[in-house]
Amino acid sequence: CQPVAVQLPVGCGPPHFQNPFRGLIDLVAMKQLTWVPETEGREYVASEIPSELRQEAELWRGQMLDRLSMYSDELTELLLAEQPVPVDLIEAVIRKATIHNLVVPVLCGSALDRIGIQPLLDAVAKYLPSPVDIPPVEGKDPKTGKTIRRKADPSEPFCGLVFKVQAERHGDLDFVRVYSGRLKAGSRVYNPGKDKKENVPQLWRILADDRHQVPEVEAGDIIGIVGMRHSVTGDTLCDPKHPILLEPIAFPETVISMAIEPENTAERKKLAEVLEMMKRQDPTFQARESEETGQTIISGMGELHLEVITHRLVRDFGLNVRVHKPRVSYRETIERTVEVTGRCHRNVAGQMLFAELTIRMEPFSQGVKRVVVCVDPGVDLPAAFLNAALEVLAEQGEGGGMLGYPLMNVRITVLGGKTHETESTELAFRLAARDAFDRALREAGVVLLEPLMRLEVTTPEEHLGEIVNDLQQRRAEITHTHHRGQMTVIEAQAPLANLFGYANAVRSLSQGRATYTMEPCSYGPAPPEVLQSFL
Incomplete structure (x- = not known):
């Protein structure tokens, strides 16, 4: 281009x-x-x-x-x-x-x-192209996985994509791009990603601050729907009789977290409701309650992202909150491939239980940033026992690694197992799967991953040296420099843990003349001294 x-x-x-x-x-x-x-x-x-x-x-x-x-x-x-x-x-x-x-x-x-x-x-x-100038949109059949194409034609079955959610006094306003077909007010649509049906009571055409209710929309329109209960940003809506699942919007994982709490307990319920609403609006924002401390933990794309969220809580919702020091959202992965066998041969509540499960745990990074659990085609175990083991392995993978941080880029494959005619049960295989997971994690070796940020700093030439020296002290890797008019642009990658307070630092070093942008880039192995601090 x-x-x-x-x-x-x-x-x-x-x-x-x-x-x-x-x-x-x-x-x-x-x-x-x-x-x-x-x-x-x-x-x-x-x-x-x-x-x-x-x-x-x-x-x-x-x-x-x-x-x-x-x-x-x-x-x-x-x-x-x-x-x-x-x-x-x-x-x-x-x-x-x-x-x-x-x-x-x-x-x-x-x-x-x-x-x-x-x-x-x-x-x-x-x-710019109109809807008829672009190729048909492609999706998948939710049941068979077969590719389906829909033209931007009102005569095609309806399908659309929710690309934004905005909080309203009387319910969320979902912004929907209609890719094919027609949609009438008062009809029902299907959300194949969540396997839910939604009512569409009203359709609104949004023109900046002006809204006009319309009875019907068709392919190419962008409209607002009020009153849907289950659909969020990235969800597909379609004709219940002609289901299609469009490619979802990929959102990056959060890289920074901090604890937040209301200044008085009376506002705790309101805070939880507002945070839940913000999660629906912004898929890159997460909020959860810590099982260990009971605190509310909010997570986002960076220090500024969480500052904006906190400011909105005070300005837009009148909540007085206290925030704690931000914490980096580390991840864990494994160092090498291992094969282990987990065993359960014990007496539980007066009943002897027996199960053995062999698994392979290996590094895996083919576009997947989480734990993948699969089964070798040659495995011959009763379906109930196998499903119980797979469920535990998936739960353990989501639960975190040796240091308690979420695992990523790991594949677990069930290779086989042994049963007993009378002593093998689903519980026995759940216990064997947990034992196999723990053994594999210990033998595979832990690798601590830290979030890396992509930086672009624009500075006058006379402050270039100070900016570069500061970046190097923050363990940044400078990937490219070039000129943009009279300014020098520095492109770099740096660990998020070393970038707290960088906005003030770059202003101080450049007398307020330098600017920067920062966005999550990837995860990389943390240096040994950082890993050692967690052990």
Whole structure:
């Protein structure tokens, strides 16, 4: 995908600058658009490009047409003949190339100064694909796993995806993208991911703060539904008679946690209700009650994420809360592959129990970040005993490793077992499975994994040395540096445990001139000294 500039900014900087950003040049129509400050962005004036900007505009327009000529023979012929290129042809080529992921139109504007909003919305309508321009959506049959395709056609069976949940006074508002078919108010839909049916009492068309109730929607619409009980972000909704499960939205695992509690016990119930609502709104946020301490633990994508959550509790819901120091959400995995046999040969409540279960535990990272439990095809055990063992192995995997942190990237395979005619029971195999899991975990060796964050720091050149030295002290690995205008951009990976308070540090080192972004990247082995502190 190649970027193609279709606009140029006129001016640069806030209103108090000598040459403030006040408009833009449309390279397609070759007009200057200037916004009227008194109208707060509602009105702009189209005029001829001033002579002092004409040469630069023609240079950028030539580059735009050269790039677009790669995707249109008609445009190429006009350029070679030095003939004028119609605006309609340029827009048609941009649209076609954009739909085929060949180019990305680049526009400019400022939401703060309300400049460039109207041309941006016009570009969305002109260049981005409509539902009929994209391939049919693919999903799976919930029962057979067979691939199903649905066209963006009102005559197809209904299917849609919940992509956002917003809390409302009278119930959650679910935002749904309708991929195929029609949906009427008052109908029932099926959520195949949760195997639940939902009522759709009302349909709302959302236009910023305005809402309009509509009786029916069809393929291509984005609508709001109030009153669904079970559906959350990433869930599929479909016709109960024609089920389809769309590809779910993949959300990263939380990397940081901290304890939170209300300042008075009377607000404990309200806090629990608000946190549950926030979990439905934001799938990257989790809240649970600690079994050891009884405290409420909230988890998120980073220090700033939890700060925003805490601020919302106070500002939006009037809750006075106390928060404790953030804690890194470590994970565990295993070092090597082992095969062990778990045994149960004991007297329980006057009854002799016998069971043996052989398993293999191995590192496994083929796109799966949790514990996978499976059965070797050659295993010949009664179904009830095997299911009891599999259930325990899955529970143990979810329960955590040697250090108490959740396990990830581990596969457990049941290889076989032994039974006794009278002494083997489901309980015996549950005990044997627990023994096998504990043995395997001890022999496989523990590896502590720490969350790594992807950093991008943008700093003036004169502060580059201080920023780099500080990152190295935080065990960061600098992967790339490059220039962006007059600034230097540093790309790095660093352990989250060493990045607490980094916002204040980077401001101090750069006299407030550097900025940074941070997002979860992956998990990596923690150094020996960190592991030793847990042993």
